[in-house]
Amino acid sequence: MHSSFRTPAWFYFALAFAITWVFWLFPILASHGILQLGQTAQLACLFAGSFGPFVSAFIAVYRDGGGPAVREFAGRSLRYRMGPMYFLAAMLLAPVAAGLSMVWLASHGGPPFAFGVALSHFPLLYVELFFFGGSVNEEFGWAYAIDRLGERQHLLRAAAVLGVIWGCWHIPLFFITGLTQSFLPFWAFLIFTIALRVVIVWGYASNRKSILVALLFHTASNFAFNLFAVVDRTPKHDERGFIGFGLIMLVIASWVALSARCYRQAPPDSVAAID
Template identity: 25%
Template sequence: MRKRVFETSDISSLYQPKKFFVLDFILTWVPLWTAVVGLSAGWFEFDYLFMGVAGMSAVPIALYMFYSSRNKALIRDFWARVLRPDLISPRWWLVLLLFVPAVMSVAVLLSTMFGGSLEQFVPSERLVTAPLAMIVLVLVFGPLPEELGWHGYGIDSLRSRMNGFWTSMVFGMIWPIWHIPMFFIENSYQQALLAMPVPLFFYLFGMIPQAVIMNWIYWHTGRSVLSAIILHFMINFVGEGFQITQQSKSIAGVLFFAAAAVIIYVDKDTFWRKRCAYKLQS
């Protein structure tokens, strides 16, 4: 069966980016800010439930947006992009699996010029003692639910209104704002960054080049949601699975900016073309 091709002007009526992101922020920020206030006030001792609800928020919202549209082709397209690994060619599988480890390896090697140690390549205690549990936790708490929503619906909704460059820039700014409540949760990774200005900068603004790279792969793999999940997972897994210092992560941030700039310059058509043709998958 021939796949229907939607031009940007066609799909703009199918997507509602403002509604999606407003709902996502509400379903994320309400439980997170509740956790912030509740923990500080002593209402409860654990925030697992609130963190879980916030982390999973993008999934039910994306499903609501798709199914409320009552567009069967759009719904089939979503599930195909989630469930079909064949959308990712062998070349792009290599990029997904090797790009982040390569960048982090170069960053660690460069860090040795500033006193860094090669012991950063040593696996973390969590990875050594419970590798399967760590892999599952890293996948489930972040990449899987977030990308089912963001690249399942959010990115396409933005792309229906603007070109690839501005889609990546806007999402790259939404992404860190979405994390703001985490900086106020006691003992969180984000709160620890508040005492480290340089790593904090690259954590926040480093999401922009990450969005560029993730979208670039996404658009070259038939809009595969799986590709976004894998790249997001690799970023988190490499950062948590090895003893990489904040210095090296900051250097990696510079490398991500450089890579994103090269990608935008070389692949102008992907990022600057206003109109795009979406081949809905099935």
């Protein structure tokens, strides 16, 4: 099977991780008192590092096909035509899953069910998260990654592998005091990233590789963390809300994996062999 990729996959992943982890190293050192770094500088490093996948993807795409490839790749973020089912899933699946987890938690000794954001703040918060909360920073990179991983293996397996890689990409954040990941068990976070990535890839692959769909899914996921207190930052450190969130997403991802057309198709190598 002929490949349109000239950049080795390992180069993309190595570059994405290197850019991110180098920038994130400074807040880690500051968090543990090894380096003196102001709060603004730490946030700047965190924000710059989050663009590792984005920058690496465009470097790889340019190496693969020059300017035309870059324009085609960037243009996928404007592919707004998607089925109503995919749009609703992208906007609602993660928030509903988080809400169900918090309803369960409230009935099992947790805090009363409540929204953490006023309804009037929903639009602005969503826009902020879309552009500055990790969606744009990451999803161009993970779109390139799934194209590479899905080139020679079954798409479902590629999505699960990317979910693991995505989870591991966040590892430095677990060592920075006060960040969301520092309150979470890594195993549960990994379940969450695998499940969410399977769902995101379903939307992406089912809509002509629309990066916009992936951006919407990612933003809604981050929105859910703001909408509900699934991460307990109190001294009680109750992890059940997030674990429940992750498990509900896993159930959703399992259903998608079993029913989605894109995941029932034969692996690329099998198609090539038939041809």
